Amino acid sequence: MDSVHTTVVGAGVIGLAIASALSHAGRDVLVLEQHEHYGQEISSRNSEVIHAGIYYPPGSLKARLCVDGSRALYRYCEQHSIRYQRIGKLIVARMQDEESELETLLRAGQANGARDLALIGREKLRALEPRVKAVAAIHSPHTGIVDAHGLMRQLYHEAQAGGAVFSFGSRVTAIERSADGYLVTVEPENYRFVTDILINAAGLHADRIAALAGVDLDAADYRIHFWKGSYYSYAKPSPVSRLIYPLPHAGLTGLGIHATLDLGGRLRFGPDAEPVYAPDYRVDPGKQERFFHAAASLIDGLEQESFAPDMAGVRPKLGGQGVRDFIIRHEADRGLPGLINLVGIESPGLTACLAIARMVGELVRAI
């Protein structure tokens, strides 16, 4: 039977970054991807924002890997000529009584190590973004946007150059513990092979892969719930040149509908948050009014008829109360040595991908 040292399930931005890091560290790496191309699921349906690390609980993996990952990602984009823009972001208080929330958020962001955050008042705000409706804001100059496809292309080529082998159209359907590691079954050919180390970077389906490998999802609290996020585009030239976010109110799934720009300067609003039973990428045309009102509460002078359904992505949310952290874990203590699970890699996973790959590299070295 064939055997391979390290197998990565999933060729989204996380699996690609891991494959690139491990192959360059001299590991023998196989990547299994169910689609015919990399980056067909979460990694190609997101806001492409390089987050600064403001929102996440201090000390969490999300905070640490976002702050480290953002620096690493800017450097990587420079080194490999991947398109990005450090356009900055404003988180706005629309009423005086929201200002204390801004201050709390500012302190959390600074504690996380997000750089050069500043609280700005009405005048500075007007000078930066005259059309934004707010009394104060946090200015985050190091938030940016990136060409996620360009990033994945580079990681893919780099992984291949390091010797990683990619098998597309290969869906993992069974995993059994064996004396030498894990016996993995791949469809459609019913191909079976053994791997010493199995890295689960399966995005929306990471809980399913963990369960196949023997993790009790309820005991581990690994069950993923799908939360769809839709976007509406704005057909007119953008009246803002930065990303504009409302304050993230408690209980919100996501950061609230906000203004995002792509590298072509196109303005979009979203994502909203809606639970779905299965990944579904249709955008409801009946949401125009809701998106317009959310957008118009942030920016003056928008025209409702210029809002059109754009695209949707699906978040792999872990259940339970409050903000759940990324799960990135060697499962030796569950009796599954050599299995590394990455579950619940929602935002800021794109920003954090290189830092996540570094962390997984350390876990692999320690096995």
Ligand SMILES: Cc1cc2nc3c(=O)[nH]c(=O)nc-3n(C[C@H](O)[C@H](O)[C@H](O)COP(=O)(O)OP(=O)(O)OC[C@H]3O[C@@H](n4cnc5c(N)ncnc54)[C@H](O)[C@@H]3O)c2cc1C
């Ligand atoms: C609406 C939205 C907006 C977001 N905005 C941002 C943002 O602005 N900035 C940011 O930093 N992050 C953002 N994120 C988060 C970011 O996009 C994700 O964290 C990241 O893309 C996750 O990558 P991944 O590789 O884990 O998942 P994916 O890209 O989904 O890759 C997982 C891969 O595993 C494959 N797979 C699954 N099961 C199997 C199987 N059985 N066999 C073989 N292959 C399998 C899938 O086909 C898929 O290709 C956003 C997410 C969403 C949903």
